[in-house]
Amino acid sequence: MSCFPCCKSEVESPSFRGCSKKVSKGRRTFKSLAAAMSLKTAVKTLNREGNQGTREFFAEVLMLSMVNHPNLVKLLGYCVEDDHRVLVYEYMANGSLENHLLDLDKDKEPLDWETRMKIADGAARGLEYLHNSADPPVIFRDFKSSNILLDENFNAKLSDFGLAKIAPKEGENLVTTRVMGTYGYCSPEYAATGKLTSKTDIYSFGVVFLEIITGRRVIDTAREPEERNLIDW
Template sequence: MPNGSLDDHIFGLKSKAQPLSWPQRRKIVMGTAKGLAYLHDGIQPAIYHRDIKPTNILLDDEMNAFVADFGLARMMTKGGESHITTKVAGTHGYLAPEYALYGQLTDKSDVYSFGVLLLEIMSGRKALDTSGKSVPHYLITDWAWSLVKIGRTSEIIEERIRQSEANGEMERFVLVGILCSHVMVAFRPQMVEAVKMLDGVAEIPEIPDRPLPFMLHSPSATDKDGYFLASDSVSRPAFSSSEMSM
């Protein structure tokens, strides 16, 4: 694509040379949200992408966003099971907790990933901080939530795009990102609802409190097929080292 991936513009060299403006970020967020809403509700069977992240959002010459790379996607017939239990695949930092822990895949798994992506776009910060030597820190979700909880939502917005005339809209986008990435699946909106909230057509409900910060524990053992095993007694799906990426 003419403008590469979203990752190039928020974390790559292009982000330093010419950071995305607020209108560009808004356009990319809305394009991605509408694309996912179409995959979930506009076609039959529905498609769950399973790997929404900046490198999989491609940009054309007018900065229109396209959801790409359907190598991990799964199809789901409407009216079928409430969720699919499947081997976990995707990228650390963007995986919904219920999917990462128990392999329960629903459209809300993509919603969670979109929420993380949205917070990355608004803050300019990466979803997962792996710079330290300890367990990786879920930077975006924990950090953003801590600021929203004490009424400092505007501080989540990257300083380079803060502008008084658009702060209200930017904060709305941040709150939608917080709601979409809520650790409790029941509190996340459907993508069609998220699009309406972003557009200002639907109100954002009060964001429920969260349980203790969610962290994925490092696996303690590997089975003969190369799958990571859970480190406690809870029944969890195996993590395939070939399908999980950073």
């Protein structure tokens, strides 16, 4: 991983914007482009409003510098200059699982069952590596369909490690003062107590697997009240 030089004029230049496109929603902006690195990359620029984003930025750099697995997105480099924070990743041609599962364009075919199971298996392998093989082990803490990216062959890779935490040592408890994650995917035990374990991620995986097999959002306010929460339904 490299630390790239960058400046405001480059990040906000018409040429940067012109060769990029927005590919995901959220507090921060994802852009894909053919960079000067001679390979296709994905660039994430930090939303500079608030300190939480800065903490997540450095957490992501730290976590991705410690892990390496085929089912984790690769961080190629980053930039820290003045108030600019930029992350450079490998390019994932097929976007996120959410794009194909829950935000599918009308002109596109739904994922077939073989591809869905391939994605679920890849995501599970990524989690298994974080929990059991990474040194030190890592709790992802924000496992959801929008954080599962897909390459040109629909191989799944976990992304967005801004909320990840190093797992506690055996016999120790990790209790967070603030419960972080995404509503609907967060385990009830973690939400109630703040106690964080690898089982928190396993619960979230189960929620995503339900989305994979049903094609429904975990929380869908467009449905009837009794059908809005996929877990209860």
